[in-house]
Amino acid sequence: MHPWIADRTTTFDASGIRKVFDLAAKLKDPINLSIGQPDFDVPESIQDAAIDAIRSGKNAYSPTQGIAPLRESLMQSINARYPSQDRDVFISSGTSGGLMLxxxxxxxxxxxxxxLDPYFVMYPALLKMSGGVAVPVDSYPDFELDPDKIAAAVTPRTKMILLNSPANPTGVTASREQLEAVAQLAASKNIALVSDEIYSRFYYDKSFVSPAEFNPDTIVIDGFSKSHAMTGWRVGYVHGPPEIIATMLKIQQYSFVCAPQPFQWGAVQAMQVDLQDQIEAYRRKRDLICDGLADRFEFTRPGGAFYLFPKAPGDAGGEAFVRTAIDRGLLIIPGNIFSDRDTHFRISFAASDETIRKGVALLNELAG
Incomplete structure (x- = not known):
């Protein structure tokens, strides 16, 4: 290792997802069910708002906490949802930036x-950067949030519980009762509760529930990347207790500085966009892929997000199955990127119906 490289960088590898993306760039016309981003473009009214901001000279730094119109619009929504809570909000450089802060x-x-294990790939890496100790709680085989398992994992050194519902990579949504139990556990033990809600708008069978409804000290991280197809725009937001938000802002001031200003103006418009048609389309895509694979694969039907996390057929494991699929031109993600186990693989159904049908046909062929 080069002598200049910091020791902390050796505690985690580059994202395995990026390696699959690199493979995708080399394959000719792959069946791509790997990418975790919407397959629709940014709605035109949002594009227009960002372009107008650029052309009207709104290209400098914004305030570290974000532009006032976006924060005010968000606070209006937050206060309506949590009317008796004292919460503040700031604009982060994507939800990934919010998680790091x-x-x-x-x-x-x-x-x-x-x-929970399986988990979003950034969680253990971000923890190692900050010196924290990861405590993954096994949620196999159904990937449900089990409050008793969470409680059993608590020790005197527990500082934070990190929730993600709907979840990446499983698409599983926690129930109201499960979230309330974990929220109350965190409150009773004086443990920070962070809720990663980037898929909060992708709910197919029930209404979205946040643990912040049951624990007013919950730190909520959300954004526009997945819901409005703005993954490259890097506009997220965080709301929670004012003292925590102020501390996160202090670190943002010396790191990200601010989210890109023109795209914050786009996000102001995004607050007004109706996404019901897109959500209905994803519900239909969820049904298409689940119905297509149900006879040959084991999986928990996702209630949200746009992922399916099936068990790989046979005994070779998830990574070996994914290699075989990629050799046949189907891009999927091995489950061991998101987990301590190598038994499953992740599919993203944020793809055209034609791509999904092709992927389903090849997966069923590979399953024998």
Missing amino acids: AMMSMVNPGDEVIY
């Missing part, structure tokens, strides 16, 4: 952070 603001070296 949360870790840097609250996790000391040696502090333990609980989250």
